[in-house]
Amino acid sequence: MKIISGGKELKMDETKVLRIITKPYRYNIHHFANNDIRCSANGVGLPSCYLCNYLDDYGRPIYERIPRFYVGAIDRSTESYCIIDITESIFRQIRDLYFEKGWATNS
Ligand SMILES: [Zn+2]
Secondary structure: OEEEEOOEEEOOOOOOOEEEOOOOEEEEEEEEOOEEEEOOOOOOOOOOOOOOOOEOOOOOEOOOOEEEEEEEEEEOOOOEEEEEEEEHHHHHHHHHHHHOOOOOOOO
16 A cells, blocks of 8 residues: 655555545556556547557457555544555455444544
8 A cells, every 4th residue: 555645655554544535546557567557548448558458369468457546535643635545455445344334434
């Protein structure tokens, strides 16, 4: 997880308390040549991304699209707004907590 605040990337530690305040914004990346490349396909209609269209001999994409999410949050240690950049597995954990009865409250 990365925290982006005022254009700077902050360190995340397990004691940090964040309050999620926006819906997640999904975007996709490709792992390419040891880098994370943002997918340029918008997900509507035919993909216009070169890496999405890069197929193996069986017509399968070589560089799969990997979803990531931006979520707006308040960092409770500084009471300031920040954007967190999370993987799909962390997104699923947050979503499961959100739908768990009796856990997620407005406080
Ligand atoms: Zn792509």
